[in-house]
Amino acid sequence: MNRQPTHLEYWGKAKPDNDGPAFHRLAYHSLDVAAVGVAFLDRSPAICAFFMNALQIESKSALQSWFGFFLALHDLGKFSEAFQSQRPDIFAELRQRQPDPGKPYGLRHDTLGWMIWEQYLADIAIENQWFGEDGESLMDGVAWWVRACTGHHGQPPISTSAGHWRQHFSTPHDAQAIKTFIDELFVLFPPEVLRTVPEGMGAERLDTVSRQLSWWIAGLAVMCDWIGSNTDFFPYCTEHYDLGKYWIDAQTLADSALTAAGVLPPPHTEQSFYELFPDIPAPSPLQAWAIKATISPTSQIHLLEDVTGAGKTEAAVTLTQRMIAGGCADGFFIALPTMATANAMYERIAEVYRKLFDGDPSLVLAHGQRNLVEAFADSVLPATHDEGDRSQLDDTASARCSAWLADHNKRALLAQAGVGTIDQILLSVLYSKHQSLRLLGMLRKVLIIDEVHACDDYMQRVLETVLEFHARAGGSVVLLSATLPQHMKDALFDAFARGRGAPLPVARSSLDFPLVTSWHETLSEPSLQAIEARKAVCRSVDVHYVSDEQTVIASIRGALAAGRCVCWMRNTVADALAACAQFEHELDAEHLILFHARFTLRDRLDTEQRILKHFGKSSTPEERAGRLVIATQVAEQSLDADWDFVVTDLAPIDRLIQRAGRLQRHPRDTSGQRHADPAAPDERGRPCLWVFGPEWTETPAPKWFKTFLPKAAGVYPNHAQLWLTAKALQSGGFTMPSDARALIEGVFSEYGELPEGLQANAGKAEGDSYANISIAMQNTLKPAAGYVRDAIDWWSEASTPSRLGEATMTVVLARWEGDRLRPWVDHETLRHAWTYSTVKVAERQIAERVPESDPVREQAVLDAMECLPGKGNWSVVMVMSPAGTAWQGQAVAKGIDNKPALIRTWIYDDRHGLRQQDTSTQLDMESA
Template sequence: MDATSSMLLSALCFQYWGKAKAATHAAQWHLLAYHSLDVAAVCQIYLERSPGLLAWLKQELAVADSDAIISWLVFWLALHDLGKFSLTFQAQRADIMSTLQGAAPEHAQQGTRHDSLGMQCWNEHILPLAESEQWFGDADSDLDLGLVWWARAVTGHHGQPPLGSVPFMQRHFRQQDVEAAKQFASAAQRLLLSPAAAAIPGRCGARFDSISQALSWWAAGLSVLCDWIGSNADFFGYHERAELSLEAYWRKAVAQARRALDSSGALPSPSPRGLGFEQLFPSISQPSPLQNWAIQVPLEAGPQIHLLEDVTGAGKTEAAVMLAYRLMTEAGAEGFFIGLPTMATANAMYGRIGEVYARLFSDPRASLVLAHGGRKLVEDFAASVIAAGKDEGGSPFDDESATRRCQRWLADHNKRALLAPAGIGTVDQALLAALQSKHQSLRLLGLARKVLIVDEVHACDPYMQRTLEALLEFHARAGGSAILLSATLPMRMKSALLRAFARGCRATAVPPQSLHYPLASSWASAAPSALSEAAVATRPDVRRSVRVRYESDRASVLQGIAQALAAGHCVAWIRNTVADALDAHAEMAALWPAERITLFHARFALGDRLDIEQDVLARFGRDSAPAQRSGRLLIATQVAEQSLDVDFDLLVTDLAPIDRLIQRAGRLRRHVRDAAGQRLLAPGAQDQRGEPWLWVYGPAWAEEPEADWFKKAFPKVARVYEHHGQLWLTARALQGGVLSMPDDARTLIEAVFGDDVDLPSALQYGANQAEGKAYGDASQAAQNSVKLAKGYVREGLEWAADSVAPSRLGEDTIEVLLGRWKGDALIPWCDRSTAHDWAYSTVKVAKRLIAAAVPPATPARQAALAAQMALLPGGGQWVVLLIMDEQAQGFQARATGVAKPGAAARETLWIYDKAAGLRTANDAEENKA
């Protein structure tokens, strides 16, 4: 029996608790030494079952021995909670401390969390111990700087780097606390750090510091993940007494970690080889030219990026999935994540991927996780990836338990999609991996080695584009590959994205040259001096010309829509704001039966929004029939702009930048139909609905417009698309009256977004301001982004929450959970008798509009509200619970908002119904009028 296994079970390090529950539980605490080994054991099993990640770590550290790499990281994970040996942490449960140490604390310093205390403990106490005991051999002391990066990564398991320094450490650590921490660290080194692992710093030599600095990002993500899983008491039961030696408990912890990882849904899943396109997509009899390219293009090994530009309806999604499958089977990728611009596009993408993803993985347990998916999916995935376990309670000050941190992170279902082998969600969830946002390192780990697919890349504004560039750099460095999809992509944007990915591979990308469209561009780290730009043919049924009517008279637009509906056509009017959509709905309801008009925007409860989305797909989608389509009108915002497979006889759109209009035009005559709207499926069939028309509603055209040309006509939209010069350039491009796709695509895009465009003098000032703001937004993204070369260290922003460094600039929003009173009983708005009715009842609203709900007046309702809040993750502290009361005018509730920082709170009456969504009483009154 060695020194570790023979350690007396009464040793000092066993007198400290690591996790605790309320006094009502049978076992009230779990020893810190045991918990530390739980987390280390999760790391051991996770790495053993993540061959791609392990291979990448071996490559980065230039170590061929897998066991040495695992031992290295397992040892560091055992030290993640050094800060919990402090009096500051132990005193949070004076009752437990008194039981374990024989005395309650006389005093305790507060205000510093155990992550930062652990980092300082390493610097002041453990590192000198490691040097004196030669844990890493007689390696040069210059390697200490490299060791600090690993210590910072694992102690930063709260989702943000620890503080740089903690003054007056003696106030936090008594001498016995220091001795206990040193005792445990020394025992962990003997138990877990193999001689081959201990030799890693010396073998890396002068490179050790820079390598450790870069790898600290992913080591930090691994620390968060292992701490969460290792804190789940469902798998790692509490031990109040030192019943087992560290060596014996380690064996038990490893066995428990295997079961926990089996249930996590976070492990990579291999893909079966040899599947052809027809096996992945049996419903597609003839691949499109772009899909054929994805089937046949030669692939290099290692990280690579592919940019696919083609018209709407060309099958980009299936081409991307085919390419991702090949990257998983031929180039070492481990799963994929598809990031889309909006929740609605994510839902639509799930419908297309849901049928094929199971064929992409050998393990039937591999989970496809969708951010905010359909009804069955929400229930399936709510517990599919990293179950949080039971909350063991908080602490007196800002030192959240791992379980509570896990619950909070997973309370937003979007985030789970990053940890599953296959995920679909909004691109925001991926972008936050590159921003100074809490748990960004966990997002990086979730994306590592996967294929990152970003759809509708052109929809990225300057802030998002710069953030995407930062993400691509990180993703490439971790061995990941990327597929970027767009119907339209300006050359300068394409160049910037390629350069960013190449930087992550420590290379320089060849700039794009080809002006052909459609186009598939590919760059691989294995062949950095080449950029493949393959011209792709266009499928005949998506090649077409569209007549354009540019209309500035609102009455003519309303009349034109009404006439088309009366003729039996189906029509969509895509508006640029929710307020404009509500206005249009009110006006058209005076001209056409309201029951034949569908309103679709982002301010519906999730369940109602999903219902509307399914209704829209049923009435206007691929399989819709004349009886469903005839005389139907959809009034929608940008939620219908992308990725929805819908088809209208007439499309009306408010003026927007040309890339958005091209996307919207893709919903016009999308499927081949006869004159009545019946789908024609015969090969070579021609659409029989006559010439397709796109109406664009905008300001009156003027060759020499006034400075307020756009704002005067559309005041509500003036800040949605701030570069009014681009709107004028778009309007000018439409004056020819015809859009021919794909022939005009590249010309149209460069005519609006190119570097050499000329604007009327009256619009130049506003354009300069918009471009200056764009540069400022990009600069802010650069400031908010984490820097690969600087390592996992805190600087600048506090990484408190996602909103501190947001994935998009704009208004700060909050999740509002809608409920309704049934007498004094409180029920979710979407009361469907499922386990996730409150998730279905969620709508996202600007915080300036709703920051807090006005409390109910009666004690009975106050008690019901408090009881429901207690059941929500984190006690409901991250959401607003807005409970509606049924009145004669409909369901209503009052809430307060703050228009601007420092202003007084303002109370507003809100109304909700399934037809119009959430709106203020003033909105409802104006629309009624």
């Protein structure tokens, strides 16, 4: 019997059961992944051109061979006896002996692959002139490709100083198998073709360009590995095949897999504004600008500043459609400040995005918010079957894919049209696992960043790095804001210019508002275009500043009695709960809605729908009358609701402008019936925003704000800005848009003379700002450094700080059915059910779960955690039991300042959300 080739004596994927083949040969899996990469470049012409232009090569086939070769090396580390020994049964079947116990599996295979390359294969490559005659000088550039492809676990491999390759590989067998495998690869990817890539560049440029490209190469390696590991398309194969024959089959399989994966750019269509938005009879001035503005064929950035309700989203989509039609992009991603705003945006985009593309684009939004866009979740990189082989010490590709895709927001980055929170793009430039996949998802997309003014100092600095990376890749950006302070605008435009390698644009300021600011690298300074304000959103708002809570409550009662609808926006969940308690004995659940972030995702989505039904564009007088919403900041942005009367706690001026945008938002008659003509005057009287804040004084005490709203003092820690906001409101009102610029700059620009009592607070806030910016600089990737580990720790995505402030924990609510643990929310798909059952809580309040005393139930919880993102490592499962009309559960609160941890009792119901009982007990760590 002929002995099988040495390189076929290695398994690449395995499963523990006996259903079908038990393993897939490593050489075959390597070609599966290479085939996906080659097919992806073939079917993604713009991304292919991006790499060809960067490498300065004209042959697409040469680029495909170059990529295919390195992608085929992504699992080099699996040729080690240490890795293979994880399945001694398969090892013995393939090698006719038992694995060497002296080579235990201690280093993950991504690092082992990089180690064998740098310590062994690189010298062979030089000696045999794999990439050219001057092989030694080329090795620095080639190393970026090997490091990026072996780093397909979502982070660069560990430095090879971790040991010597002979500690993990058997010699000469493993080394010979690798050499034989690469010789076979050279039949598929001939050296004379591979050499054409470095030949035209030279060693120095190959190193520079490869370093810059390594971020996106790594992302492509992750995606190709995940698709190439999907057994629905690449079934396990234990038969002996010539690699040339297997390669032909793998390319056919890869083509089908890519079609199903939903990551290919669809053909675009050109649509007029009226075709995109048939319900808008006439474009607003900002939208009219977007229709006619000159679009550069190169990478570009636009900032659209206009008041709430001016149609910024539609203008941004129009601008994006024109960029796609002009060949600047293949898709878009809309980033919003919060999950609530992202959910609200889905419905606004659902009717538009399909018009931008031919065929079936991968974002299926038609199912809307209520279904958590399940069809979309299954249309982008459908989850594969996890091998479920617990004998393997590192996660399999399918396990990593399934865990990552359990978060629907992450899938949105890979779709042609995506909507999600800004965190999803911020994580692309933080030391976060799989950040490279996020960068790949952003490639060739227009980033539309809504409510950009909502970024704090830390997020702003991280966003600057996002813009720099995106501009390096030739991406374009549209920023949307009600108003943006000049220093934030300058920093964002400078970051984009750095990414283009262009001189920093000359800063230009303007008092005009609304305003469009545009720049691309052929301009020496940003272009400023004043926009006429849309008449329907031009209005004066009176402000009634009040410091007595009973006066606020009485005014709300009076408005409700008069048949008006009311919203009181509070700054904290605790204050919202306290306000709710004032009214729930007077109003039934139908007329009193509490809306904050501490509801399960399912209940939050349901509450959003209730709010849009009763207070949205199409709400009727009967649906509106006598209803009260008490909400936190989740209601202030991108939720198209309209209340007759709005009360707000004192907050920074930009937040108050947003909240005022929900006051008499749509023109209605005296009964609350919406006018058919959006330009018709509102008949509900002059709008008046009530602001609840500490008593106004020119000489505030140091605790002026903290004494009045103690729980909110940490939410908006710069009390000087709050005082400046209160000062601006003492005039009794403002007019939009004419006062917008002065209001914003008056609060957020360099302060003038502050009252003595607030100077210490302002100084601390400024110091904290610099500290947060410094932390952001430490946490963000350095574009020029390339995809390399160095001494930096790469975090799990769940613990990566996309925002500073108080750490939060994802709490997953569950309940018992007998001894069977069920998600709090029922859903036909178990993964979605767990997602709907989650709620975010401060880590200091909930840090760990309380173990079950019954071993059977404890095991049931552990089994359930396998279905959670990260297998539950970054979540707390809290099992709830009936407690009267609510449900009750326990969790461990984090011990602070060396104080012991406490077990706290929590209550949940769909009317109030998750709230803490007053009682708590000290945790006995030994019994827990």
